[in-house]
Amino acid sequence: MVWIPKNCYCFYRLIIISALCVLNSRKKEQQLRKHVCLPTCVWFASAEVLQIQSRMSCPAPNTPTRTLIRNVRPICSMYNENTSENTVTRNCVTDSPNAGICFIVPAHYFEHKIKEGSAEQRDRAIYTLKISQLIRGQRMALSGVQTLGLSAHAKVRREVYDMQNSQTQTELPGKSVRQEGSKDTGDQDADNVFNNSGTVYKFYNEVFKRNSLNNRGMTLVSSVHFARDYDNAYWNGRQMVYGDGDDIDFKKHKLAGLLDVTGHEMTHGVTNFTSNLDYVGESGGLNESMSDCFGVMIAQWAANQTVDAASWLIGEGLMMEGEALRSMKDPGKAYPGDDQIKNYKDYRDDMDVHTSSGIGNYAFYLACKNVGGHSWEKIGKVWYITNTARLKHGSGFQDAANHTFDVAGSLFGEGGTEQKAVSDAWKKTGLEAKKPDLLANVGPRVVRR
Amino acid sequence: MKIFFEQSGGIAGLSRKITIDTNSLPPSEVQEIESMVNSSNFYELPSTITQPKSNGAADYFKYKITLESDNGSNKHKVQTSDITMPSQLTPFIAYLRRKAKEHNRLSK
Known part of the structure; x- marks a missing residue:
C-alpha cells in the first residue's frame, strides 16, 4: 500500500512529470507508467488537474463516489501495453476491484483560478469544479453552474471545410473555407452549416449551459461536399460530415441546410462525450x-x-x-x-x-x-x-x-x-x-x- | 465475375443493393473494375473492416462487397463503412455506389 498525500497535487504531478523527463527512453517511460498508473485510469479534467483513479489512493469500493463517476463519464486516458498507445475513452474503466476516484486538488485551488486566473484557466477551473460537484453528489451540472453563480467563457468556435467530393477518410476535414470571424463563402452548403452549427451551439449553451459538444468549448468542425451525390450526413467521432444529396432520393442542399439535421448530428457528438451509447x-x-x-x-x-x-x-x-x-x-x-x-x-x-x-x-x-x-x-x-x-x-x-x-x-x-x-x-x-x-x-x- | 454490393445505414437507415455480372458490361468497364479491384488489393483485405460499437460515430454508411468468380472458385467478402474504409478501396466503393444509384432507389 502506497500512501499519496491527497492535498498535494503539485507534489504528485511533479513526481510523474520529472520522472518521465529523466527517464527519457520510451521503454523506461512504459515501465514507469506501468508502475505508477496501471491498472489505474488517469483522466485530465483540465491542464491544471491530473486526477488519478488508482487502487493505491482511493476510497473503498462501492462508495457513492463510484456510482456517480460512472454517470459523469470522465474522459480517461488508458495506456495500452500491447500497442504502446494512450487511448482516450470516456468510460473511466479499470478492472481493479478497488478502483475509485480521488481528488488530489483541493477545491480552493480552482476557486483561486476562477478569481485570479486567465480566461482559459478560469473556464477550465469552472469546468473542473462542476464535475467535482457532480461527483461529490450534487445532483446535476445545471444546478452546479447555478450554485457557483458563474458561467464559463462560452464562445462558439466553428470551422467549415470543403471535401470537394472526395470520399477518402484520410482527407477529412478537407479544404478550409470558413471559420469564426470570416465572411460568407457564397457556397450555400458551407454557409448553412456554419450558421446552423452556431444555432445548435447557442441552444445547448443557453438552454443547458453546455459549452460545445464536449462541454469544454471544443471547435465545431464540419465538412461539406463529402463524396459525390452522397445521400447522407454523419458524425465520425470528431466532426460533422455532410453530403450534397443527389435529387434522386435526397434533395440537393437539404442535408447541409436543415437545422434539425445539424442538430441531430451534433447531438451524436454530445452523446459521444456523455452517455456514449453504443451504436448497436x-x-x-x-x-x-x-x-x-x-x-x-x-x-x-x-x-x-x-x-x-x-x-x-x-x-x-x-x-x-x-x-x-x-x-x-x-x-x-x-x-x-x-x-x-x-x-x-x-x-x-x-x-x-x-x-x-x-x-x-x-x-x-x-x-x-x-x-x-x-x-x-x-x-x-x-x-x-x-x-x-x-x-x-x-x-x-x-x-x-x-x-x-x-x-x-x-x-x-x-x-x-x-x-x-x-x-x-x-x-x-x-x-x-x-x-x-x-x-x-x-x-x-x-x-x- | 459477379459483384454483390450493399450500402446500408446512414441518417435515414435506408439500403441500396446491386448485383453486377461483369459479363454483361462493355470490356472497357470490365477493365476499369479489374483495375480498381487490383489497386485496392481487394482479395487481401480483411473481411471485416468495421469500427468498435462504442467509438461514438453515428449515421455513417455501411458497405458490403462480395466478389465471386464465374465458376465460384474464388469468393471474397469485405464489410466496411464510411469511417473505416481503407483509402485504396474508395474509388471502387464510389463506382459501386454510382452503379447502385443508377439501378435502385434507397429503400428499407
Whole structure:
C-alpha cells in the first residue's frame, strides 16, 4: 500500500512529470507508467488537474463516489501495453476491484483560478469544479453552474471545410473555407452549416449551459461536399460530415441546410462525450432517438414554437418522395416504406437503429405533449440530464424510461404532473417506467477497445 | 465475375443493393473494375473492416462487397463503412455506389 498525500497535487504531478523527463527512453517511460498508473485510469479534467483513479489512493469500493463517476463519464486516458498507445475513452474503466476516484486538488485551488486566473484557466477551473460537484453528489451540472453563480467563457468556435467530393477518410476535414470571424463563402452548403452549427451551439449553451459538444468549448468542425451525390450526413467521432444529396432520393442542399439535421448530428457528438451509447441494438436505437429528440427540440427552440404548433418531423422536405425522414408524432408514417416502430413489443435486435429509435421518439413527443408549452423547458431538460448524466454505453429503452421518470421527479417533484407525463408517455410505447436502481451502475466494468 | 454490393445505414437507415455480372458490361468497364479491384488489393483485405460499437460515430454508411468468380472458385467478402474504409478501396466503393444509384432507389 502506497500512501499519496491527497492535498498535494503539485507534489504528485511533479513526481510523474520529472520522472518521465529523466527517464527519457520510451521503454523506461512504459515501465514507469506501468508502475505508477496501471491498472489505474488517469483522466485530465483540465491542464491544471491530473486526477488519478488508482487502487493505491482511493476510497473503498462501492462508495457513492463510484456510482456517480460512472454517470459523469470522465474522459480517461488508458495506456495500452500491447500497442504502446494512450487511448482516450470516456468510460473511466479499470478492472481493479478497488478502483475509485480521488481528488488530489483541493477545491480552493480552482476557486483561486476562477478569481485570479486567465480566461482559459478560469473556464477550465469552472469546468473542473462542476464535475467535482457532480461527483461529490450534487445532483446535476445545471444546478452546479447555478450554485457557483458563474458561467464559463462560452464562445462558439466553428470551422467549415470543403471535401470537394472526395470520399477518402484520410482527407477529412478537407479544404478550409470558413471559420469564426470570416465572411460568407457564397457556397450555400458551407454557409448553412456554419450558421446552423452556431444555432445548435447557442441552444445547448443557453438552454443547458453546455459549452460545445464536449462541454469544454471544443471547435465545431464540419465538412461539406463529402463524396459525390452522397445521400447522407454523419458524425465520425470528431466532426460533422455532410453530403450534397443527389435529387434522386435526397434533395440537393437539404442535408447541409436543415437545422434539425445539424442538430441531430451534433447531438451524436454530445452523446459521444456523455452517455456514449453504443451504436448497436437498443443503445443504438436510443442514441438515434436522442439525436432526433434534440434535433427537433433545437428547431422548435429556434422558431420559438410550442409543442402544439410544431410539426414533429425530422428532415422535413429532405426526401424526394415523402414528407420527412422521420415523424415523431407518428413513427413509421414519414414516407412510403417507412418502417419505424413506436412500441417496444415490436423491437428486434437486428433492426436498424433508425427503426427502433421510434420508441424513444414517440415517448419524447407524448411526454412533451402531455406537459404542453415549450419542449426544451421541461421534458427537454429531463432528456438532457438523462442522456448526459444517467445513461451509460449499454443502456436500453427501459433504462431510458426509468431514468427520465426519476429525473422528472427530481426536477419537478415526485408524483407531479411532469413525472406522470413521462410515465404515461412510456406506457404508450409499451414500457412501465419505474424508479431506477442507481447502484446498478456500480461495479467493475472492463471496456476493451 | 459477379459483384454483390450493399450500402446500408446512414441518417435515414435506408439500403441500396446491386448485383453486377461483369459479363454483361462493355470490356472497357470490365477493365476499369479489374483495375480498381487490383489497386485496392481487394482479395487481401480483411473481411471485416468495421469500427468498435462504442467509438461514438453515428449515421455513417455501411458497405458490403462480395466478389465471386464465374465458376465460384474464388469468393471474397469485405464489410466496411464510411469511417473505416481503407483509402485504396474508395474509388471502387464510389463506382459501386454510382452503379447502385443508377439501378435502385434507397429503400428499407
